[in-house]
Amino acid sequence: MREMSPFLVDQAISKPWKMIVKVMLTVVLVEGLIMVIFAAVPMPELNEYILALMDAALLGLFVAPAMYFFLLKPMRQQTISEEQARFVMFDELTGLPRRDLFRELVEHEMDIARREASSSLMFIIDPGDISNINQLFGYKAGDELIKQFGQRLKSIFRDSDIVSRLGGDEFAVFLPKSGMSHIHKLIEKLKLPLERPFLVGDVQIDITHAVGVGVFPDHADNANDLIRRASMARNRTKQNHLHFSIYDVEDESISHSRLEMFGHLRQAIKDDELVLYYQPKIEQLNQRVVGVEALVRWTGEHGQSPSVFIPLAEQTGLINEITRWVFKAAVDQCCAWRDLGLRIPVSVNVSSRSLYDSRMMDYLVRYVEKKALAHELITIEVTESAVMNHLEMALTLLTHLRNIGFKISIDDFGTGYSSLAYIKLLPATELKIDQSFIANILSEKKDAIVVQSTIGLAKDLELQVVAEGVENVDVQEKLQKFGCDIIQGFYYSRPLDADAYLIWHQQWNAELVQDDSSMLSGGMGNDVQGSCQSG
Known part of the structure; x- marks a missing residue:
């Protein structure tokens, strides 16, 4: 080094x-x-x-x-x-070269590579969830994690390679006399040491890492541009939930458009261009509404689909601002329905970053108490991967929220690497089976077996099971036979804004009273769905 x-x-x-x-x-x-x-x-x-x-x-x-x-x-x-x-x-925490010295050393190696007509690699490595560690355990624990991460990087690479901490939780490695043919082998070499748990105090912490790769001289002929382009590749890695990405010229246009979208999204939060839509959750035993899921939408001139702007918000830190807004809007709406004499529980999605931010959770607790709303009317939905990435932390946080009175739902179950053996440790009240399994239960025998088994095991653990993404009566009836408790999806209603949902809710209850037997057969589902969609 x-x-x-x-x-x-x-x-x-x-x-x-x-x-x-x-x-x-x-x-x-x-x-x-x-x-x-x-x-x-x-x-x-x-x-x-x-x-x-x-x-x-x-x-x-x-x-x-x-x-x-x-x-x-x-x-x-x-x-x-x-x-x-x-x-x-030199970075005081890790002892590694800082950005300016790293650039100087890389330029020196590039001069040698030009004379020898050889290629070199630039890795930009980003350990995930450091901000969550800081918020949960304090900055001292986060610093210790950064220090250990840097030490592991130094131990992985050759003495001739240059390892740097560029700043924050961003590391860089320049590898002279390496090329495209070495990338996959080097990425595999990184995996095992960096995926081992880090011991911080008495706590073992697992963290992910994302890698972006740039090649000299193919992608840039100077240190600044090579760092920048490897960073673009790293951003694509995180956006697409990959392990590593190699720079592509399309990253330039993507980076520019993402920067523009970031500015528009930040302004949209200030200009109140976000709105909540609500999708009902229907209990299969009696076809009654047992709650709604609050889904954020971005309206206005620059509005984008949640599948586009939510990942961007998570990567840029705007997700906490959005989560705070969603908390407040969902609680306010729940209170408005309460004042109308309607008891409609609301589920709120919480990202990994927000879940492990104690300030966000404190805000939710304080705001619910300020509005004098019963805690059990709010369900905190967290994804399976967010829980399993930091199981011990999740257990502590979710147990605290459950003891206060909030309900806990494990969302997108089946898409991660957990099992019910771990889920039983959590204070969850509900399990949501991911729609990727639900969509194919009629055509894929394996998906049907997975869904049926999950429902049976969840019931043994006294968890309610929600199937999301149900779009037709055949899937709904199949899930009923499997013993699924609650169904959510377009079969009953698309997500609706607060005014449209209130109309749907009142109509649903009125027709349920008029013809309960028709509802139990599932015949009314299409009629109600059609009336809502036309509205």
């Missing part, structure tokens, strides 16, 4: 010699001056010992200040300057 720029080393070595030469010249000049004085002023009454003492005294009188000003003071200043320079050049 590179420790210091060659230019800076040369400077550090040359300065002390210059200082010593100045002191030696001072000694010679002073001694010469003393000898001239002794020769010009005869002092026969003084013996040679007294003269020697006078010589030494005069020499010391003149040389001591010279020693201080020409040697001691400059060396002291140089030591301070070198410490300051090291602080500027």
Whole structure:
């Protein structure tokens, strides 16, 4: 690993010699001056010992200040300057080169690579969830995690490779004499060490990491551009939930459009262009509405689908602002329905970043209490992957929320790597089977078996089961036979804004009272769905 720029080393070595030469010249000049004085002023009454003492005294009188000003003071200043320079050049936490020194070292290696006509690789590596660790355990724990991550990176690569902490939770590695053919092998080499749990205090923490790869000279011919383009590839890795991505020229246009979208989304939050839509959840035993899921939509000139702007918000940190807005709007709407005499529980989706942000959870608790709303009317929906990435933390946080009175739902179940063996540890009240399984239960035998087994096991654990994404009567009837408790999807209603949902809700209940037997057969579902869609 590179420790210091060659230019800076040369400077550090040359300065002390210059200082010593100045002191030696001072000694010679002073001694010469003393000898001239002794020769010009005869002092026969003084013996040679007294003269020697006078010589030494005069020499010391003149040389001591010279020693201080020409040697001691400059060396002291140089030591301070070198410490300051090291602080500027090297990250204090990890000991790795900072961005500026990293660029200088990379440019030096690029010059060598040009002469040798060889290629090199740039890895930008981003350990995930560091902000969540900071919020949950404090910045000291986050710093320790960053430190250990940097140490593991150093141990993985060759001495000739340059590892840097660019800032925050962003690391970079430059690998001379490496090319496209080495990428997959190097990525595999990264996996095992970085996927092992990190021990912070007494807690084992698992974190993910995303890698972006740039190639010199194919993708850039200077350090700044190569870092930037590898960072673009890293952003695509995170956006698409991949392990690594190699820079592509299309990343340039994508990066620009994402930057524009980020600006529009931030402005949309300020301009109140977000709106909540509500999709009902229907209990299969009696076909009654048992709650709704609140789904955020972005309206206005620059509005985008949630599948587009939610991932962007999660990656840029805007998700906390959106979550806060959704919390408030959902609780306000629940209170408005309560004031109309309607008890309609509302489920709110919470991202991984917001879940592990204690301030966000405190805000939800305080706001519900401020509005004097029963806690059980709010269900916190968290994805399976958000829970399993930090099981111990999730267990602590969700248990706290459950003890207060909130209900807990595990969303998108089946898409991650967990099992009911882990889910039983959580204080969940509800399990939502991902629609990717529901959509194919009529045509794919394996999907049907997975769904049926999940329903049976969830019931044994006394969890309510919600099937989402149900679009037709055949799937609804199949799920009924499997014993699914609650169904949500276009079969009953598309997501509706608050006014349209209230009309739908009142119509549904009125027709349920009029013809309960028709509802149990599922015949009314299409009629109600059609009336809502036409509205």
